[in-house]
Amino acid sequence: MQISGSTVLLTGASGGLGQAIARALARSGASLVLTARRTDVLQRLATELGARSLAVDLAIPAEVDRLPSEAGEVDILVANAALPASGTLESFSVEEIDRALSVNLRAPIVLARALVPPMVARGSGHLLFMSSLAGKASTAGAALYNASKYGLRGFASGLRADLHATGVGVSTVFPGFIRGAGMFADSGAKLPPGVGTRSPEDVAKAVLEAIERNRAELDVAPLALRATAAFAGLAPELAASLARRLGAERVASELAAGQRDKR
Secondary structure, three states: OOOOOOEEEEOOOOOHHHHHHHHHHHHOOOEEEEEEOOHHHHHHHHHHHOOEEEEOOOOOHHHHHHHHHHHOOOOEEEEOOOOOOOOOHHHOOHHHHHHHHHHHHHHHHHHHHHHHHHHHHHOOEEEEEEOOHHHOOOOOOOHHHHHHHHHHHHHHHHHHHHOOOOOEEEEEEEEOOEOOOOHHHHHOOOOOOOOOOEOHHHHHHHHHHHHHHOOOEEEEOOHHHHHHHHHHHHOHHHHHHHHHHOOHHHHHHHHHHHHHHHO
8 A cells, every 4th residue: 555645544643652653654645634632732743744633532432433524535544542451450440441442442443344445445445453462462460451452453354354355455563562652651660671662663664564565464572572472372371470470560560550540
């Protein structure tokens, strides 16, 4: 899919990763429709990039429903918006559970349902979903977040199979720990020694590559962390035991505390 000259709908544009992705898409010649809840940040970014902005709360079904019509014809969807959803399950209210699943999983699915038919009719388009390495390997203190990101991976993979040979591509990007901006960086949690990070710009670069080359999946993490996630898929119990020895429970507790106000 050629980004230059395409209209891109980007959700979660006001966050640190969203801003990096928006700037990378703009540099590649995209016409941007940016959405987020934080209207002050959203409007500044839209002005900087010459983009349209739409204030939307993806936890509200009616707002998700109206977004495709307000966005107009969209060539590329980048479903980047998400809530951290860190913490043990009993620490969430039912309303917080519903909100996390609505933003992280339901909204991307509903947006795809609205955008796919016109893309197929045109014979071109791309849908990119922002998952996480937490969508490949479960961790302590993140069951709800794991559920939403595993679900997004499964949805994207199945949708890609459904759209094979239609001219519409589907990709999923899986960031690990990102420094400088985003959920992990904002939490203030400290990683164990030797656990590497990547930058928001690395995530943005992966987004461009996934769209332009129609890559099914791309990880954005150091080799060791990617290998750990792959190992967890093959031997989850052993991987969980090793993670506990390396301090994963402490990191999970710090993430939950640092992200509590974002539920």
